[in-house]
Amino acid sequence: MPFARLATATTPTCHIGLGLAAVGRPGYITLDRDRDLGESRSADALRTRTHELLDAAYAQGVRYFDAARSYGRSEEFLADWLKARPDVDDVVIGSKWGYTYTAGWSTDAETHEVKDHSLAAYERQRAETDALLGDRLDLYQIHSVTPDSPALTDKELHARLAEAAAQGLTVGFSTSGPAQADAIRAALAVTVDGEPLFRTVQSTYNILEHSAGPALAEAHDAGLTVIVKEGMANGRLAGPHAPEALRTVAAATGLGCDAVALAWILRQPWAGVALSGAATLTQLASNLHAPAVDLEPDQLTRLATLAEDPRAYWERRGQLPWH
Secondary structure, eight states: OTTHHHHTOOSTTTTEEEEOTTTSSSOOOOTTHHHHHTTOOSHHHHHHHHHHHHHHHHHTTOOEEEOOTTSTTHHHHHHHHHHTOTTOOSOEEEEEESEEEOSOSOSSOSOSEEEOOSHHHHHHHHHHHHHHHGGGOOEEEEEEEOTTOGGGTOHHHHHHHHHHHHTTOEEEEEEOSTTHHHHHHHHHTOEETTEEOOOEEEEEOBTTBOTTHHHHHHHHHTTOEEEEEOTTGGGTTSGGGSOHHHHHHHHHHTSOHHHHHHHHHHTSTTOOEEEEOOSSHHHHHHHTTGGGOOOOHHHHHHHHTTOOOHHHHHHHHHHOOOO
16 A cells, blocks of 8 residues: 555654645635735646645655645646656655536636536546546545445445556545544445455544544554544634634644644544645644644643534534635
């Protein structure tokens, strides 16, 4: 499995990945995006920004990079970066299918992405991903599986995914919504010819939203690599927006709220990779301090009290505007 490369890595940041959701398209739901990106959001500007982030992340030991078909041109930007650096052969590249980007490079589109977990969507998007990333793609995940997703019951789709796995591609899934735990457990039960289909799971887990934790521990125990996304809760855990308890703990460590939030995730024994969603080099540098954060038991306890009701958390997330 490609994630074995991370297991043998020795850099402090090998368990932090860089996600490209915030820089592959002009609009996203992260708070303070106007401050982070300003008005310079052309494809060329975001391509340059993405390459600068990838360069900095790689130089500082990050070895997992995460894209998706629905992240605008993130796969294209990542593919260009890889082609320009043929000696970079020790990274793990992941992408996702199941959502189609529909905003047309606009920040005020009525609909930014459309979900489709059908076999036809997989075949179409797999061809699109292959045209860009080719044999550099290590991991392909179903994007945002929920308990009612047809991807959990479509046997023909499962067979096609198993064929891809037999050819060396790691097959995984990501989850979203207040019922993430149910989706994870349902996916763990999916088998093809008696063998588990999925080898990775990528879920939202952060100081405000803990609900997937027990199911992610089960996934880890079943042999899946666990990738944590939205560790910063779309900016709600960044300095100016962070709860007072997080700001107090961060002040005691001498590091940023973001580093503490990611360190809290890395303390989970089942967490394989925690994604940074940085949109600036400053944010990335701060995120990468997470492995250096040493949280005391009382600080961990204090942070754990910040958990919100999952439905309230996801309702608020759904109300975040695309900037």
